[in-house]
Amino acid sequence: MKRVKKALFYLLAIALALQFLIPLVWMILSSFKIDDTIYKDLGTIFAVVPHFPDLTLKSYQELLGYYNIFQNLFNSLIYASITVLAGLIINSIAGYSLARFHFPFKNVVMLFIIALMIVPIEAIILPLFLVVHDMGLINTMAGYLLPFFVNVMNIFLFRQNFMSYPGELIEASKVDGLGEFGSFCRIVVPSSVPMYVTVGILTFLASWNDFLWPVMAISNSGLMPIQVALNAIFSDTYNIFTSHMMAALTMVTIPIVLLFVVFQKYIIDGVVRSGIK
C-alpha cells in the first residue's frame, strides 16, 4: 500500500512537472525549426520530442542578423545587476529598520508600504515619468535605474525576515563591541543569505522583464534592454516569424532558468523564512 501511494505521488509529481516543462521544451525545440514545421508538428509528439532532420539554426542566424540581441542581453544584465545590488542594500536596511527599531509613525509607514504593494506600475508610470523628466534625468541611466532601487515588496520581505531574527544575537554582538550597523552587517546579513538571494532573484526578474519603463525613460536604441528587442520582434507586422520569436524567447529565458537552477536551494529557504508562501 505504501509503495502504491509512493508510486502515485511520483506519477502526480511527474505529471505536474511535465505540465510546466512541456511549454519550455516546445519553445526551445520550435526555435530550431522553420515556421511551417512548427505548426505542422503542433498537436503531434514532434512538438516536444526532437526530430533531428527538422532542426535547423536558421532562425538564430536570421534573428541575430536582424537584431543586436547580444547587446540587448548585455544591457539587461548590467541594468539588472546594478538594480539588484543597490536594491539589496537599500531595501534590506529599510526592512531592518522597520523590523528592529521603534520610531514615531512606524505603523503608518508600514501601512503605506503595504498599500503601495498593490498599486500596479501602469498606474504610476506617467507621474514617475513626469518626476524623472522634471529632474532632467530622462534618457540617462540614472533616470532609468534610480526609481527601481527602492521596492516596497522587497522592504516588506526583508522586514518579515528580520522580524523573526533572534534579538539575543544582536544584543550579544553589541556586548562584543559592535554598533547597530556593525551588528547588521556582520551578524544579520551573513545569516540571512537565503533571503538576500530570494529578493535578489525577484529583483533581477523584475528588471529583466521590464519593458514599459525602459521605453519611456531611454531613447538611445543602443542602450535598450532585451525586453524591448523582444517586443520589437513580437510586434513586427511585416516579418512574422514564430521561429524568430521562439529563438528570442529561448535566449531570454536561458539566463533566468540558470539563475533559478543555481540558487534554487536559497530561494525555497528564503520563501519559507519570509513567511510568504
Added chain:
Amino acid sequence: MKKILVVLGCIIFILQATGCSSAGSGKNGNNKIVVWTQAAADHPEGKMFASRVERYNEANPDKLQVEIQNITRAGAGSGYIDKLNAAITANDMPDIFTLDGPDVAAYVDAGVIGELDSYMSNGFKEGFTDSIIQQGTVDGKFYAMGYSDSAVAVMYNEDMIKALPADIQAKVPAADEDWTWEQFVALARDIDTYAKSSSDAAFADYKLAVSTLLSDIASGSYETGTYYFTPLLWGNDSNIVAEDGLTVDGVLNGEKSLQALTSYAQLFAGDPLASASEPEKAFHTGKAPLAVAGFWYVNELKDNYPNLKYRTVRYPKMSEGYSGSYTPSGSWTFVKSGKITDEEKSKQVVEVMEWLTNDQAAEEYYAANGAIPSRKNAISVINTNTDNAYYNEAWTVMQYQVEKTNKARPVSVGYPYLSETFAKDVLLKIAQNQAADSETIQKYLDDTVKKLDMEFAKYKK
C-alpha cells in the same frame, strides 16, 4: 560599513559614467528637428527611416538637422504610445511623430497635432492614394502623411480547392473578378460540407472553412476585427459611425448595418464555418482552405511556407450593386506637432515629412519591407513579375484594391473606443454566441450604440 559605501559609490559612479546624454529628448528648442517613430531601431522599418533622415541631413547641411528616435512598440502600439502621451503631458513632444491612421482624429481633437495644408508643396497631398488622404483628413484639413498603405483580400488553398467537385470549384472567382459576401459564404458552406464527408488527403488536416483571425479580437487585438470586417458595412452603403465621427444611433444599428452583419453572421450559423478561437496559422498549415488575409500574409507565406500553394481573389463586396470604395486600408502616418510656433521651423518640419513620405521614400519602404506604397506614382513599384506566381497574383489583387477600392477607416475622435467596442461587442459576440438571427444581432447593435453614445457624449460640444 566601508564595503557598503564602496558598493554604493561604485553604483553612483557607473550611473554617472554611463549616463547617456540627452539625445533628443528634453526640450527640443529650435536647433534641431526631432522625429519619433514606432519602428524598432534594429528592424528594417526603423533602419529605412534612419537612412532617409541621414540623407536629408547630408543634403541639407545648412538647415536644422533632423534627429530620429525609433521607439519600439508592443502589440498595437503600447510602449511607444505611452511614451508619446507622457511626452505630450510633459510638454516635451517631438516635432514629428508617427500615429496609427485611425488615431489621428483624437490627437487633432486634443490640439496636439498641427495641420499641414498651408505648408505642403503644391500637389504633394494629391500624390497620396485616396484612402491615405481620407485617413489623414479631419474636418476638411489634412494632418497626417501616411508612409505606407495596406490591403486585405481572400486567399484560398489551391490543393484543397482542386480536390473539390467541379461544381464547387466553379464558384471560386478569378483574381480579377468581383464577388459578393453571399457567394463567399456559399462557397465556404459547400467546402465545409464536402470536407466533412470526404476522405481526400487534401482535407486530412481540415478544421474549419474560413480563417478570419477573430481569435485576435479575443486576445485583445480589437483593431484586426474592425479593420477586417467594417468593409462589409461599407459595401452595403453603411458604416459603424456617421460622417461626424460621433453619431452611431441610426447608423451602426440601422437597417443596412444590420443586413450586413446578419450576412457576416452566416459564417457562424448552424455548423460554423469560422471560429472565434481558430487554430493558430490555420490557413498556412492547411487547416482552413479559405482566409480573409491581410497584405502581410504575402511575404509571410513566401518566406515561411514556401510549399503552400495559395491563390488570391478580391475582398468580397457585401452588396453587388454597390459602386463605392469598400476594401480595408490605412496604416501608420507621420504627423506634425501642433506646438511648433516658429513658422520657419514649421515649414522645414513639413519639408522633412514630405522627404519621409515622397514617391522615392514609398519605393524604398516597399523594397526594404514590402510595405504597400502610399503614393499613387509608387504603386507600380510592387513587383508582380517574380518567378513565384502565387506571390505575383496576391500582389496584383492587392495593388488593384489599393488603387481602385480601398477606403479609409472612419475618422472619429473616439475611434479607439469605437473600434474596440464594435469588435468586442458585435463581431466577437456574434461569433462566440453563433448568433445568426437578425433580432439578436439588432439587440447587440442597440446595446453597443447605447454604450458608444454614453462614451461619445463627452466629445459632443
